[in-house]
Amino acid sequence: MSQDMDTSNKPRPARKAATKKAKAATTEKRKPGRPPFxxxxxxxxLVKECAGAGCSHDTIVGVLxxxxxxxxxxxxxxKYFGDELANGAASMDARLQHAMCAxxxxxxxxxxxxxxxxRKGISxxxxxxxxxxxxxxxxPVVFTINSQAPQGSLDHLLSANTTGKAHTMAGQAGSA
Structure with a gap:
């Protein structure tokens, strides 16, 4: 017999093409990278509450x-929380209105x-x-000046001593 023909009763391996099709049917093909959010x-x-409280998008991302x-x-x-961001403020207004009514x-x-x-539009x-x-x-502060100075007034003492001291100081300055 020829070598091309295999007469043994060995099981034949499954075809590769059929195996690939079966795998593709059971598992979905995913794109590379991070899985979708x-x-x-x-x-x-949480996003709805934060949006209702008036938080910025950066703040909401931080809170999450x-x-x-x-x-x-x-x-x-x-992308994923558009409805919550849009309706959060309206939802909070309704809750506040309900609490105010209560x-x-x-x-x-x-x-x-x-x-x-x-409700009536009254300011x-x-x-x-x-x-x-x-x-x-x-x-107002009132000062009174006495025109008659006593005998030993300060003006009398200054006029007597000042001239002598000034003369003495001038004499000392000149001799130095």
């Missing part, structure tokens, strides 16, 4: 990293006045207090 409900709630250990870029935040219904007079005014302006009046000026 998958936001969770916890992330969505600090609270949940998720590091994403601003672009990823806008306070007004409990009897909080300030909350009641505020809600009534805002509430607090009266400005007048500034306190300036302090009164200090009383």
């Amino acid at each position: 998958q936001p969770t409900d916890d992330m969505r709630e 990293a600090a609270e949940l250990g998720v590091k994403i870029s601003d672009e990823t935040l806008r 306070l007004a219904l409990e009897g909080n007079y300030a909350a009641l006045v505020f809600l009534h005014a805002t 509430i302006k607090m009266p400005k207090e007048d500034p306190p009046p300036p302090p009164p000026p200090p009383p």
Whole structure:
């Protein structure tokens, strides 16, 4: 017999092409690099709260990293959390309005006045207090000059001693 023909009963290996097709059908082909980002409900709630509180995108990215250990870029935040960023402020406004209504219904007079005014479009302006009046000026200082000086006044003593000292000092300066 010839060597080309194999008459043994050995099992034949499976074809490579059939194996590749089976693998391709069972597993999806992935692009190289980082796997796509998958936001969770916890992330969505945190982003919505931060957006409602008026936080910037950089702050929200930092909070996600600090609270949940998720590091994403601003672009990823806008791509995956666009609805939460857009509706967060409206959601917070609704929650605040609900809380204000609850306070007004409990009897909080300030909350009641505020809600009534805002619903009716009334402007509430607090009266400005007048500034306190300036302090009164200090009383004037009055000096009286006595025209009659006593016998031993300072003027009398100075005129007598000054001329002698000046002459003496001039004499000392000249001799030096």
